[in-house]
Amino acid sequence: MQVYADNAATTKxxxxxxAAMTPCFDIFYGNPxxxxxxxxxxxxxxxxxxxxxxxxxxxxxxxxYFTSGGSEADNQAILSAAxxxxxxxxxxxxxxxxxxxxxxxxxxRLKKEGFEITLLDVRQGHNVTAxxxxxxxxxxxxxVTTMYANNEIGSVLPIAEIGAVCKAAGVPFHTDAVQxxxxxxxxxxxxxxxxxxxxxxxxxxxxxxxALYCRRGFPLVNIIEGGAQERGKRAGTENLPxxxxxxxxxxxxxxxxxxxxxxxxxxxxRLIEGLSKIPHSALNGDPVNRLPGNVSFCFEGIEGESxxxxxxxxxxxxxxxxxxxxxxxxxxxxxxxxxxVHDVAHGSLRLSLCEYNTDEEIDHILAVVPEVVEYLRNMxxxxxxxxxxxxxxIL
Ligand SMILES: *Cc1c(COP(=O)(O)O)cnc(C)c1O
Numbered sequence: 001m002q003v004y005a006d007n008a009a010t011t012k013x014x015x016x017x018x019a020a021m022t023p024c025f026d027i028f029y030g031n032p033x034x035x036x037x038x039x040x041x042x043x044x045x046x047x048x049x050x051x052x053x054x055x056x057x058x059x060x061x062x063x064x065y066f067t068s069g070g071s072e073a074d075n076q077a078i079l080s081a082a083x084x085x086x087x088x089x090x091x092x093x094x095x096x097x098x099x100x101x102x103x104x105x106x107x108x109r110l111k112k113e114g115f116e117i118t119l120l121d122v123r124q125g126h127n128v129t130a131x132x133x134x135x136x137x138x139x140x141x142x143x144v145t146t147m148y149a150n151n152e153i154g155s156v157l158p159i160a161e162i163g164a165v166c167k168a169a170g171v172p173f174h175t176d177a178v179q180x181x182x183x184x185x186x187x188x189x190x191x192x193x194x195x196x197x198x199x200x201x202x203x204x205x206x207x208x209x210x211a212l213y214c215r216r217g218f219p220l221v222n223i224i225e226g227g228a229q230e231r232g233k234r235a236g237t238e239n240l241p242x243x244x245x246x247x248x249x250x251x252x253x254x255x256x257x258x259x260x261x262x263x264x265x266x267x268x269x270r271l272i273e274g275l276s277k278i279p280h281s282a283l284n285g286d287p288v289n290r291l292p293g294n295v296s297f298c299f300e301g302i303e304g305e306s307x308x309x310x311x312x313x314x315x316x317x318x319x320x321x322x323x324x325x326x327x328x329x330x331x332x333x334x335x336x337x338x339x340x341v342h343d344v345a346h347g348s349l350r351l352s353l354c355e356y357n358t359d360e361e362i363d364h365i366l367a368v369v370p371e372v373v374e375y376l377r378n379m380x381x382x383x384x385x386x387x388x389x390x391x392x393x394i395l
Contacts, residue, residue: 002315003361007202007293008151008179008352009319013245014204020248021206024241032238033229042240049247056254057196057213058187065212065220065230066243070178070199071102072223073212076234077174077195078106078145080214080221082115084172085142092140096120096128096157097337098150103176104333107145120146123339126153127286130161137169148177148196149184152321152334152350153285154294156184163192172218178202178210179291182253183261194218198250200242204354205249209242260355264292267353267362271295274366278373280386280395284321284338284348293353296321298340300395301383302347302376310372311349316365321350343382344394 004012024045030038032046047061054061067073078093085091095107097119107117118136120128133144144166149156159175166173174195180186181196182203188196195218199210214220214233226235253260268290272283275297284296299307304320311318321332331345340348351365377383385391 001361001364002317003357003364004317005351005353005357005361005365006317006319007354008291008350010201010207011204011354012356013206014249014252016252017205017245017249021241021245024244028240028244032240033227045244046238046240049243052247052251053211054213056186056250057181058189059213060216062231063213063216065214065234066238067210067212067234068208068239069210070100070176070197070202071210073197073199073210074100074102074174074176075106076212076220076223077197077214078103078110078143079223080219081143081145081172081174081195082110082113083221084219085115085140088142090140090142091115092118092138092142094118094120094133094136094141094144094146096122096146098122098153098155098334099145099147100151100176100178103145103147116140122155122337125286126284126338127155127289128157128162130158130165133162134165134169137165137171141169141171143172143174145174145176148175148180148186149291150285150334151179152332153296153338154291154352155286156180156289156291158289159193160191166194167192182250183257183292185257188213188215200246200249203249203253205246206242209239209246211246256355261292263355264353264357267357267359268293268295270359270362271351271353271365275369278370280393281373282344282395284335284340291352295351295353297349298335298344298395299347299349299373299377300344300393301380301386302373303380304346304348306376307347307349307372310376311368314368314372316351316368319350319352321348341394 028042028045030042032043050061172194178199181198194215196213201207220233280300335345
C-alpha cells in the first residue's frame, strides 16, 4: 500500500482539471493577445476561467490577476502595498511569525529597504487573534499580511475579524490563502480582504499557476515587466492550459467543499486521536480552528528526517513540516514560532490529507507510525537519556 499524505506540499491533479487542460494544447492554442480568431478563442477561454475563479471567491473577474503561483502572488501583493505605503510615508508592516517563506522573505527584503516589520506572536493557541492585530496597528502601518491557514500546522486564522480590524483602521489587508482556497469557504468582500493569494496545485490543479485577487482600485505594481497582459499588471503570455486546469479544479473543489471537508475532517480526527496515544507526543497547531486535512505532531526523542525515511519505506509519504531543504538542519521556523524548542521541533511529522485518501489508508498510517516511532526511540541516545533521567522530558 502506498499512502500519499503530503497534500499540503502538493496534490494530485483531478481528472476534471486534466480534462480542462488538454484542449488548450491543440485546439485553444492561440495567444490570447492575438487579434485573429484563434487568439480570440483562447482569450474567451481565459476570461471564462477568470470568471469561474472570481465566482469561487466572491469577487469580480477583473479583480483576478493570473500569476505563476502562490509565491509570485504573495510577492506582488506585499510589494504593491509597500510601494503605496512608501509614497504616503508609511513604512510599517504587520505579519505573523509563522508565515510561508514567500511572505517572510519578501518582508526581509523590505526590511533592508528601511521598512519596519512586526511579526505577531503565535505561541498562544498556535494562532493569532484579531486583538493582536488591532494592538499592533500604528499610524504608519501600510499593510497587514497574515496567512489564511498555516501550511505546516494547520491553524486557521480569524480572517473575517482581522479583515474588519483592518477596514476600521484603514489599513490594506492581504492574506496568503494558498492552503485555504478550495478547502474553506471564502468571500473576499464579506471578509474585507483587499488582496488574496492562491495556488492551483494545492487544490488538485496544476503546478506553476496561481492568482492574486486584488480589490478594484488598489494600485498593484508589476514585478514582471514586458507586456500589457493582465490589465498591464503582469506581463507574459498567459499559461492558458494551467489557468483552465486551475479554474476547473477550483470549481470542483468549491462544489464539493462541504462533503470533502466532512470526509477529510473525520479521517484527520481519527489520526489525531490515534497518534495522541503515543507517549511524549504533542499536537501542533490550533486544535479547534484547523484545516480539515492537517495532522501535525512532535514526538520527543526522535529525528523527523529518519521518521520520514522509514515511513516512506512502509508506504507512507509524509513531511516533517520543516523547511529542511538542502540538508540544512535548522528546524522549521513555524514550530519554533509556536514555542517548540529545537530538540522537540526536530521530531516533527506532518500528515496532510485530501478527499482521495481512504479509511484503509488511515488504518495503515495508524498501524505504522507508532511502530516506527518506537523503533527509532529504541535506538536513540537522546531517548535513552530521557528514560534514565539524564535529560528531562519536555512533552
Ligand atoms: C504552497 C504555498 C505557497 C507557495 O505556492 P506556490 O504556488 O508553490 O508558489 C505559499 N504559501 C503557502 C501557505 C503555501 O502552502
